Amino acid sequence: MQRFLELKREFQHLECFCKGTVLRRMVKCGKDYCACRDDPAKRHGPYFEWTYKAKGKTVNVKLTPEAMPVYRAASQEYRKLKLLLNSLERLSQTVLRHQAKMPQSTSRDGS
Ligand SMILES: [Zn+2]
Numbered sequence: 001m002q003r004f005l006e007l008k009r010e011f012q013h014l015e016c017f018c019k020g021t022v023l024r025r026m027v028k029c030g031k032d033y034c035a036c037r038d039d040p041a042k043r044h045g046p047y048f049e050w051t052y053k054a055k056g057k058t059v060n061v062k063l064t065p066e067a068m069p070v071y072r073a074a075s076q077e078y079r080k081l082k083l084l085l086n087s088l089e090r091l092s093q094t095v096l097r098h099q100a101k102m103p104q105s106t107s108r109d110g111s
Pocket residue numbers: 028029030031034035036037044
């Protein structure tokens with residue numbers, strides 16, 4: 001239970017978060033005469049995009065250079081939150097089994 005309380009306390013240090021990832025893209029402009037057409041090193045950018053899934057669809061949001069670090073930090077924070085949540089859930093399972101005096105289960109379904 002001590003470990004559970006410790007982990008629970010970490011929620012207080014959470015910053016704003018968002019799911020998804022921030023991608024760095026080098027793009028071709030599509031113009032015939034531009035060097036980017038044949039040379040990957042001459043592509044334009046980098047451009048940044050925040051991409052996430054909503055209702056089964058991938059959503060891409062273009063980010064300005066100022067917005068990029070904000071969203072990158074927020075998506076890292078989201079990963080931290082998920083790890084924290086997973087740890088708490090595993091710990092909860094153990095504690096609940098004890099409280100309910102359930103036998104040790106051999107397998108867990110779900111994710
Ligand atoms: Zn170009």
